[in-house]
Amino acid sequence: MNQKRIYSGLILSIMIVLTLTSCIQQKPVTIGFVASLTGSTSELGVNGRNGLMMAVEEINTTGGINGKLVEVVVKDDQNDPDTGLAVDRELYEDGISFIIGHMTSSMAKLSLPFVNENKLLMISPTMSSYELANQDDHFITVVSSNDIEADFIAESILKNGGKNIAVIYESQNRSYTETIKAFIASELSVNGGGIIYEEAFQSGDNPAYLEISNRVINAKPDSIVILAASFDGAMFCQQFYKSGNQVPIYLPLWAMNNDLILQGGDSVEGVYIPSLLDRESQKPEYLAFEKAYLDKYSAEPTFAATYSYESAMILFDTLKKANSYDPDIIKKAIIDKGLFQGLQGGITIDEWGDASRSLYLYSIKNGEFKKVE
Amino acid sequence: MKRIKKLRDFILINNMLSIAIPLILVGLIVTPLIYNYLIKDMHEKNTIIAATIANRMTDFMDESFQFLYQLSGLLETGILKDDPAVMTGLNAMLEGSDSVEGFEVLDANGIVKVNAPQNTNILGVNRSSQPFFSETKSTGKPFVSSSFISQQTGQPTVTIAIPHGEGVLVAYLNLEEISMLSFNLIKTFGDEVTVAITDDNGVFISHQDINKVYQREIEANFQSIHQKSETGDKNPTFTYEGKTAMVSHVNVDNANWQVFVYQSYDSILVALRSFLGMMLLFTCLLVLFSRIIARLVFKDINHSFGELNQQTKEIAAGDYHPINTDNRFDEFNRLTENFNGMVASVKERDEALKNLAYYDAQTGLPNAAYLLENLNQLIVDSHGKIAVICFDIHNFKRINDTFGPSFGDKILEMMGGRLLALKCSHGFVARINGSNFIRVLTDLEKPEDALTEIEKLRAVFNQAMTFNENNVYLRFHVGIALYPDDAREVEELLQYANTAADMAKQRGRSQYAFFENTMKQNLLRNMMLENSLRSALDNNEFFLHYQPQIEVENKKIRGFEALIRWDHPQLGLVSPLDFIHIAESTGQIVPIGAWVLETACRQIVKINHKMGTDIMISVNVSPVQLSHEHFPQMVEETLKRCGLEPNLLELEITENLFIHSFEEAIKIFNRLKTIGIRMSLDDFGTGYSSLAYLKNLPIDTLKIDQAFTRDLLIKKSNEHLMESIIMMAHTLHMDVIVEGVEELEQLDCLKTYHCDHVQGYYFSRPIGESHLEGLLNELKKG
Structure with a gap:
């Protein structure tokens, strides 16, 4: 018997155990999430994050991506393009190649060149600027371009007999709001109408809601369009409510949040708003998602939550099937596939990475969103 | 069993394992207990913290x-x-x-x-x-x-x-104020725990990471924690950013808020790690300590082992000394005591074996093996001359036959006793075999010194041996060979001493003889004869001479005695005295004797037939021949083959025959007599002539030895002796043939004593077969 042999045997067995245990745990897949999560425009981002977390939870409970769990690094772009670029860089420097976000189109101007340059893959649930469409880039969106939304709003206005409208629009998310404004204007002008008054404001800087509202009323439009997030939208509606305004108010998809009703109270009764969600959808997938979301967050899922969930699911599904973590390959795989099963129906993604989705018109009745038939 | 290389390693390893294994087992049992205790303790502590913060929130x-x-x-x-x-x-x-x-x-x-x-x-x-x-x-x-x-x-x-x-x-x-409040509170509980407060939906309203509050992040496991707390799980654990943490939570009474206190399991593992570290250190120290103690203990044991090892090695090398039993370990002492016992018995057995191997049980004297070994050693160590004195009891066999073997044994035993009592210095006495003894005498200055020693031995032999009222006086003959004069080798020395003793025996009783070179030549000649004897019969090297036996009364030929002659190709004519004893010792005498008998018988048949006579033929028979079991049958068949009447054949035997066994001799004689042949006793008067033989043996003819004839006319007493013998023979109805008659006076003298027949040169020396007819014719003419 040799003492040395006993000691070396012990050391060897310890090493074997350590090696085995380290092998069992596979390295997780880390993705990034970027959105505005704080301040008055944070409702979209917070809902988006919540929806994404549902997707992550779901994929992880079903075994992850080919055995690898998914981790999310969440970053707040504060609805500020510079901050947006900074957080994108942070994610990139952390070795993250896949980003769900951003949520607002204003981020695109600085963020997209960075994403393209570093060959990351960004999938946005809600970024819908017309300027971004029809470009071969490292950007995929699951929401239809905002010219479609603008047309939809304009049609609703016309349908309700309006044509000379006033527009209040948020200036930070200009690439979105101004696009919509422009398309509405052109649509109305075709029908002999137009924007008779417009005024921009900047969210989060204690905007002069009351004064702006008063000036809009003074312009006597037959319809008012507030291109703002839910919080700001509600605040403007409150001002119009205070003044006893009866002019129909139109809000964009951006404001399509529960917060709108909460913050707006009676003041948002009767406002029109397009929705990317059919809230009455009876699709089992949607109902299941809706219930799980409600259980978790004690609130109805918004379109931001739903679309974030769908974006993540498209990414996870493709990663799983392609069994690759190369953004180029994944992007190509998504575009090649083209058609994905969303919660309420198919999601078609074209060769430029742009999607086309259905829009529904909603109005608020008795503190609830009601589909306008 | 597997061979373990070293006892030391075995003891050290076992000692180490006997400490390490129980401690590891204790560690294995205690660690989960401590782990559970730490978890319970942590949960209780954290619940208290949560409750404290909840109370503060309520306030x-x-x-x-x-x-x-x-x-x-x-x-x-x-x-x-x-x-x-x-x-x-x-x-x-x-x-x-x-x-x-x-x-x-x-x-x-x-x-x-x-x-x-x-x-x-x-x-x-x-x-x-x-x-x-x-x-x-x-x-x-x-x-x-x-x-x-x-x-x-x-x-x-x-x-x-x-x-x-x-x-x-x-x-x-x-909300910042709420966060601050909880942070300040939590600080007093150390930095291992973190705290968070959520609203009724799980959205953070206070968290160390204030961003979680501003970003309205939801407590990731909010629902699960509630479910677990409803099912009564005491130690709910959840994973946060890859780390497992225990979560304790308490409701704030006057709000639907929840206070969460988190503590990572890492902190338990840290506590446990320090415990395990202590345990490991403790184990290592104990193992080290045990090693040192075991080494010290083993040093003592090793010393004892070394001692024992050394001593047993010496014993194994043949140094049978007892081992020192003065050891501090009782077991070792017992072991050495037992070992000493074993050594003693081995020693005893060795002595016994040595005795068996080197000493003669009968006499108590050293034996042949001892002699060979020691003589060799003496030769190697020798500075002077060494005498090898061989002495043999004369006619010991006869003593045995006469008084029985137990008497012989007793004689040997007494001899041994006496020789031992001599306390021989300068060498030793050994018994080689039978009655043959060797005295080795060292440090001789001159050969004559051996004679002094022989005188001493003679004194021992001359005393009467008494046993069962039988008195026997022993005689012995002595041969002396000297180292280095005669030979340098043990074998040669013994052989020469024996040869010298034989020579002494031939010279007479109680004589001694120094080995001489002629003896060596004799030995060589005998050896040569022995070798050529084997082929002599086949090569027709033997031939017969015949000496007539004459009737004293009428000078007629009674018969012839056939006498063998050997014409050796190198040595020429060899006397029967020189080769018969060799033929006897090798057994060659049996075929040679048969040849002689057949040749002689044919010859006499031929003569009788030719001359019309009834002449007898006498043939000498050796005791060796006679003791051969088919001898009588052979004689009978030879007679038939040759066509000789049995009464014309006379077999001559010597007294030596009776030395071996008288009873056996009588049986053979009687058997031969039934054939019808005659028997004669040759050389009467030279051996142990006993009247008992003559009386009881069916002997027809007594041949008186020529020694008597030679002395016949010298002394008157010899004449009387001759007359008495002839008378005695006649009384026993035996014919008498006197040998060695060479002169007329002798013949005349014998005639007066009524001697029946004579044989000798006076009438004829032994002649070849070609002269037989001539002699017969001559004697007829008279």
Whole structure:
């Protein structure tokens, strides 16, 4: 018997155990999430994050991506393009190649060149600027371009007999709001109408809601369009409510949040708003998602939550099937596939990475969103 | 069993394992217990922390509500009469409170009537959808809201509300203040725990990472924690950012808030690791300690082993000494005692074996093996001459035959005793075999010194041996060979001493002889004869001579005695005296004897036939031949083959025959007699002539030895002796033949004594067969 042999045997067995245990745990897949999560425009981002977390939870409970769990690094772009670029860089420097976000189109101007340059893959649930469409880039969106939304709003206005409208629009998310404004204007002008008054404001800087509202009323439009997030939208509606305004108010998809009703109270009764969600959808997938979301967050899922969930699911599904973590390959795989099963129906993604989705018109009745038939 | 290389390693390893294994087992048993204890302890501690913070939150809420009640009181009592007065009051209250960052007074429709700090955007807005209005109004009870974005600050907030008249009073709470409160509290509990507070939906309203509050992040395991707490799970564990943590949570009484206290399992593992580290260190120290002790202990044992090892090695090498039993370990002492016992018995057995191997049991003297070994050694060590003295008891066999073998044994035993009593110095006495002894005498200055020793031995032999009233006097003959004069080798020395002894025996009784070179030549000649004897018969080297036996009365030929001759190709004619004893010793005598008998018989038949006579033929027979079991049968067959009448054949035997066995001799004689042949006793008077033989043997003819004939005419007494013998023979009805008659006087003298026949040169020397006829014719003529 040799003492040395006993000691070396012990050391060897310890090493074997350590090696085995380290092998069992596979390295997780880390993705990034970027959105505005704080301040008055944070409702979209917070809902988006919540929806994404549902997707992550779901994929992880079903075994992850080919055995690898998914981790999310969440970053707040504060609805500020510079901050947006900074957080994108942070994610990139952390070795993250896949980003769900951003949520607002204003981020695109600085963020997209960075994403393209570093060959990351960004999938946005809600970024819908017309300027971004029809470009071969490292950007995929699951929401239809905002010219479609603008047309939809304009049609609703016309349908309700309006044509000379006033527009209040948020200036930070200009690439979105101004696009919509422009398309509405052109649509109305075709029908002999137009924007008779417009005024921009900047969210989060204690905007002069009351004064702006008063000036809009003074312009006597037959319809008012507030291109703002839910919080700001509600605040403007409150001002119009205070003044006893009866002019129909139109809000964009951006404001399509529960917060709108909460913050707006009676003041948002009767406002029109397009929705990317059919809230009455009876699709089992949607109902299941809706219930799980409600259980978790004690609130109805918004379109931001739903679309974030769908974006993540498209990414996870493709990663799983392609069994690759190369953004180029994944992007190509998504575009090649083209058609994905969303919660309420198919999601078609074209060769430029742009999607086309259905829009529904909603109005608020008795503190609830009601589909306008 | 597997061979273990070293006892030391075996003891050290076993010692080490006997300490390490129990400690490891204890570690394995104790570690989970400690782990469970630490978890339980952690859970209890954290629950207390959570409860403490929850209590503080309750107080905080109470304090905050207190503002609203105070405001309500002020409004009701009408102290604050109009809106500006209310406004002023609210601002004053805001300044006095860290926890509230805004107030709103809502009317029955939820319209903001007054707000502080003042904000025209908010004044007049509708709060009807806000739960803090609708719930408070519908329940009429104080209300705490979930987290939402404040219109005052654009940041997350939580409100508290109480009903006031038809309307509602609302206070916006400062979440940063709540976070600060909980942080300050948690600091006192160390940095291992973190704390968070959520609203009823799980949205953080306080967290170390304030971003989670501002980003309205939801506690990731909010639902699961509740489910677990409902199922009574005492130690709910969850994973946060890849780390497992224990979560303790407590409700805040007057709000639907939850206080969560997190502690990572890492902290337990750290505590456990230090315990395990201590355990490992302790084990290592103990193992080290045990090693040192074991080494010290083993040093003693090893010393004992070494001692024992050394001593047994010496014993194994043949040094049979007892081992020292003075050891501090009783076991070793017992072992050495047993070993000593074993050594003693081995020694004893060795002695016995040595005795068996080197000593003769009969005489107690050293034996042949001893002689060979020691003589060789003496030769090697020798500085002077060595005498090898061989002495042999004369006719010992006869003594044995006469008095029985036990008597012979007793004689040997007594001899041994006497020789031992001599206490021979300068060498030793050994018994080689039978009655043959060897005295080895060293340090001789001259050969004659050996004679002194022989005299001493003779004195021993000359004393009478008495046993069972029988007295025997022994005689012995001695041969001496000298080293280095005669030979240098043990074998040769012994052989030469023997040869010398034989020579002495031939010379006479109780004589001695020094070995001489002639003896060596004799030996060589004998050896040569022995070798050529084997082929002599086949090569027809033997031939017969015949000597006539004459009737004294009428000078007629009675018969012939056939005498063998050997014509050796190198040595020429060899006397029967030289080769017969060799043929006897090798057994060659049997075929040679048969040849002689056959040749002689044919010859006499031929003569008788030719001459018309009835002449007898006498043939000498050796005792060796006679003792051969088929001898009588051979004689009978030869007679038939040759066609000789049995009564014409006379077999001559010597007295030596009776030395071996008298009874056996009688049997053979009787058997031969039945054939019808005659028997004669040759050389009478030279051996142990005993009247007993003559009386009891069926002997027809007595041949008196020529020694008597030679001395016949010298002394008168010899004549009388001859006469007496002839008379005695006649009395026993035997014919007498006197040999060696060479002179007429002798013949005349014998004639007067009525001797029957004579044989000798007077009539004829032995002649070849070619002369037989001539002799017969000559004697006929007379």
